[in-house]
Amino acid sequence: MNTRSILLFIAIIVGLSVSVLAQDSADANKETPWLEGVTIGPHPEELSPVLPLKIYMENGEAIPATLTEDVAITLVADTAIFDPEPPSEYNGTELPDAKWTRNAAVSWFFIDWEKNKNVAASATHQLALNQMVVTPLNPTGKGAITCHIGRKMRYTSPETGKNKGTFANSSVAQDVRVLDITPPTCGLEITVQGGRSGTFWVAENPPNKYPLPKLADVYFSGALVKEADPAAIITVPGLELGANMVVPQEMAAVYVPADAVLNIKLNGEDNYKLDNAKLKYGICKIASGEPVPISPLNASEVALADLTLPENPYLFVDATDVAGNRQVLFVPLIVK
Amino acid sequence: MKSFNRFWLAVAVMFVCVASAPAYAQTGTAATDAAATEEAAIPGSVDMSLGVKDTTYVMPENFRGKETGEGDQQWLEDVGYLMQENSDLYNVDAAAIAESAKFAGEPNINWEVKKEDADGNLNTESSDNTNKATNNSNIKDPGYYQVHNGGARQVSTAGGAEGEAVGDSGGESGGESGGSAGGSETASTGNEGDAGAAAGGDAQTVTAQQRIGIEVHDCTAPDVWIAFQEGAGTVNMAATEEALKAQMVSKIIENMGKPFSTDAKDFEDASYIFLEEGEDADRDSIPWEKTARLSIAGTLFNERGAPKFESGKLSSKINQNDYTNHVNVIGGEDKSLKGVYVRRNVPFIIAAISTDNGNKRASAGEVEVRIEDAAGNLVEKDGEGYLFRVPNYPRADYKDQPDYFFATSAVDKDGNLTTIRMPLYVVNTQAAFEGGRNQ
Numbered sequence: 001m002n003t004r005s006i007l008l009f010i011a012i013i014v015g016l017s018v019s020v021l022a023q024d025s026a027d028a029n030k031e032t033p034w035l036e037g038v039t040i041g042p043h044p045e046e047l048s049p050v051l052p053l054k055i056y057m058e059n060g061e062a063i064p065a066t067l068t069e070d071v072a073i074t075l076v077a078d079t080a081i082f083d084p085e086p087p088s089e090y091n092g093t094e095l096p097d098a099k100w101t102r103n104a105a106v107s108w109f110f111i112d113w114e115k116n117k118n119v120a121a122s123a124t125h126q127l128a129l130n131q132m133v134v135t136p137l138n139p140t141g142k143g144a145i146t147c148h149i150g151r152k153m154r155y156t157s158p159e160t161g162k163n164k165g166t167f168a169n170s171s172v173a174q175d176v177r178v179l180d181i182t183p184p185t186c187g188l189e190i191t192v193q194g195g196r197s198g199t200f201w202v203a204e205n206p207p208n209k210y211p212l213p214k215l216a217d218v219y220f221s222g223a224l225v226k227e228a229d230p231a232a233i234i235t236v237p238g239l240e241l242g243a244n245m246v247v248p249q250e251m252a253a254v255y256v257p258a259d260a261v262l263n264i265k266l267n268g269e270d271n272y273k274l275d276n277a278k279l280k281y282g283i284c285k286i287a288s289g290e291p292v293p294i295s296p297l298n299a300s301e302v303a304l305a306d307l308t309l310p311e312n313p314y315l316f317v318d319a320t321d322v323a324g325n326r327q328v329l330f331v332p333l334i335v336k
Numbered sequence: 337m338k339s340f341n342r343f344w345l346a347v348a349v350m351f352v353c354v355a356s357a358p359a360y361a362q363t364g365t366a367a368t369d370a371a372a373t374e375e376a377a378i379p380g381s382v383d384m385s386l387g388v389k390d391t392t393y394v395m396p397e398n399f400r401g402k403e404t405g406e407g408d409q410q411w412l413e414d415v416g417y418l419m420q421e422n423s424d425l426y427n428v429d430a431a432a433i434a435e436s437a438k439f440a441g442e443p444n445i446n447w448e449v450k451k452e453d454a455d456g457n458l459n460t461e462s463s464d465n466t467n468k469a470t471n472n473s474n475i476k477d478p479g480y481y482q483v484h485n486g487g488a489r490q491v492s493t494a495g496g497a498e499g500e501a502v503g504d505s506g507g508e509s510g511g512e513s514g515g516s517a518g519g520s521e522t523a524s525t526g527n528e529g530d531a532g533a534a535a536g537g538d539a540q541t542v543t544a545q546q547r548i549g550i551e552v553h554d555c556t557a558p559d560v561w562i563a564f565q566e567g568a569g570t571v572n573m574a575a576t577e578e579a580l581k582a583q584m585v586s587k588i589i590e591n592m593g594k595p596f597s598t599d600a601k602d603f604e605d606a607s608y609i610f611l612e613e614g615e616d617a618d619r620d621s622i623p624w625e626k627t628a629r630l631s632i633a634g635t636l637f638n639e640r641g642a643p644k645f646e647s648g649k650l651s652s653k654i655n656q657n658d659y660t661n662h663v664n665v666i667g668g669e670d671k672s673l674k675g676v677y678v679r680r681n682v683p684f685i686i687a688a689i690s691t692d693n694g695n696k697r698a699s700a701g702e703v704e705v706r707i708e709d710a711a712g713n714l715v716e717k718d719g720e721g722y723l724f725r726v727p728n729y730p731r732a733d734y735k736d737q738p739d740y741f742f743a744t745s746a747v748d749k750d751g752n753l754t755t756i757r758m759p760l761y762v763v764n765t766q767a768a769f770e771g772g773r774n775q
Binding site: 031032034035036037038039040041042043044045046048050052053101102103104105107109111113116117118119120122142144146148150152154162163164165166167169170171172173174175 | 386405422426432441446448450452458465467482484490544
């Protein structure tokens with residue numbers, strides 16, 4: 001074995017090692033982009049106790065697996081972090097003279113796993129440190145309430161005999177889903193020849209109202225609503241958001257010529273998911289509170305001359321979300 | 337030859353070793369260590385590491401006399417620190433969480449900053465759901481803080497399952513609900529909810545968290561307001577210096593140290609010197625680029641007694657050892673602030689107060705003011721205020737008269753300092769300054 005072979009061997013080993021490590025690092029970053037730039041390991045170098053935590057309802061019962069949007073629940077956190085003294089040992093390590101040196105810090109979050117977004121919970125009224133009112137505001141099929149509690153503590157280091165500060169941590173999650181109880185808030189955009197248009201849309205107001213019923217305002221704009229001032233926005237306030245949203249003609253209507261061809265576009269909105277299979281819109285009359293279509297359903301173009309119009313025709317949107325909440329909006333259609 | 341073959345056999349073996357070496361990625365070593373044969377339970381939480389990535393501007397543990405051993409970090413206000421954290425929740429696979437466990441989606445990562453109030457309560461200052469394990473943390477006010485990272489991730493033991501429909505409002509929905517947590521099959525009209533996270537069979541949320549205690553040190557010189565008020569003409573001079581201070585306290589707090597007006601007409605009752613950190617953008621400058629804004633308002637800052645409001649920016653000088661700042665204003669003939677011009681035989685009082693960003697300028701503190709001669713000897717008050725009977729201005733005309741100086745200094749508890757020293761001239765005038773006339 002000569003020197004050249006040894007050098008060749010070393011060169012191959014070094015090159016191969018660098019190549020493998022670089023490839024693995026790149027693969028890791030691709031698979032774990034959230035760790036980009038992180039240079040520390042996953043475990044704390046210094047002792048930092050992780051203590052068990054339980055969260056439950058104010059009355060001591062378990063948190064239901066299913067919550068309802070806009071309905072507040074009061075939760076309680078139970079952990080040794082609220083004890084008068086910190087633990088005297090952790091994972092077999094003695095923690096002599098352990099004392100809390102700061103108050104506990106508590107954070108509650110609601111994670112919507114479907115969006116991977118969280119919302120910090122905050123109580124507007126005074127509660128004990130271990131309590132929190134959580135009001136889920138948006139429906140989700142996969143969510144979690146999380147509670148994170150930490151407290152600064154001090155103990156005498158067995159190695160050095162000196163004081164040492166660290167944090168005791170507690171965190172836990174309760175997986176929940178959140179029921180949707182808010183009907184859709186759909187509207188329509190109507191355009192006729194010459195570019196004149198009329199739009200109406202719906203907004204829940206007040207938002208997140210509970211108890212039911214939900215209320216909503218209906219907004220109107222465009223030349224087909226108010227020819228003299230197309231930019232004006234007319235508000236019809238306080239309709240019950242649901243299956244019988246009839247806009248009074250004296251408050252707002254869509255005015256169209258008798259020979260108009262209506263281009264109809266849906267503005268579909270829901271706080272979770274619309275059930276598109278149940279979506280209907282067009283021109284109708286009302287019978288027993290239900291829309292009776294007189295135009296082809298969901299047609300993007302409707303020629304009024306082809307229809308037999310009733311005495312009081314309406315533009316309508318009949319929308320249902322995947323939870324079954326239904327909105328039916330009737331807007332008077334005035335044919336001139 | 338035989339030994340040569342053995343050599344290449346060794347090379348081949350080492351190739352295999354290198355090629356199968358553990359990757360740099362976090363691939364869950366704990367599970368292999370455990371070598372458990374049974375499926376382990378998923379824990380509710382795991383531990384987490386948290387620290388500052390670049391410690392260049394992290395001060396030593398005993399900075400400004402802090403007790404060592406507490407484990408708190410010593411930061412400077414307005415300096416951004418890149419934080420990083422890590423946990424087994426962020427691995428490529430979930431083997432380190434539990435045997436046979438799988439991640440059912442990406443982690444949720446939240447960065448939070450809490451500040452301790454006077455009662456020891458930790459109140460949330462900011463909360464950012466970034467889903468990134470690094471975060472720039474820039475704290476702009478001094479005090480004791482905790483930076484908290486909370487992580488969570490869905491972990492399942494095995495397999496997958498159907499997502500659940502969301503909601504049954506008691507109406508007709510029931511089994512008709514077509515919702516899917518995975519969001520794959522339900523049509524949605526421009527709405528959220530279709531993120532399509534993998535639905536684990538028994539997916540449960542596992543959490544991790546860690547905190548760091550941080551002492552954020554004040555590197556900003558205090559704001560100072562000084563009022564000069566004469567007792568002549570239509571002005572009702574405050575009875576005492578304390579009474580004049582009382583007039584200023586609410587204004588300085590309300591205006592966060594900034595001048596309460598920039599209109600010269602609003603300074604007919606009293607003249608003011610405002611020395612403060614300036615506009616909001618200036619207030620967030622890093623400690624070694626701090627500036628201050630000097631504003632003078634009223635009739636006493638020129639020999640003619642003309643009312644004016646002027647403002648300019650000053651540099652602040654940082655102490656490279658303890659990072660305290662010193663704003664020093666020196667007035668004089670060749671300076672933008674020439675001096676303060678008072679009238680002979682007209683009594684006046686001076687009052688000064690300060691606010692500090694240490695408590696978000698929420699309270700006003702006392703500041704000592706003095707008038708002294710060139711040798712530093714104090715000029716005695718005449719009752720509650722000052723009264724000069726002999727003019728000394730123009731200086732060329734009154735060379736025999738002493739130089740007078742107005743001086744004040746304000747220091748916060750961290751040692752940041754604001755000082756002002758400028759000539760005080762006694763003008764020979766009998767006219768009221770309100771009219772802008774001079775003899």
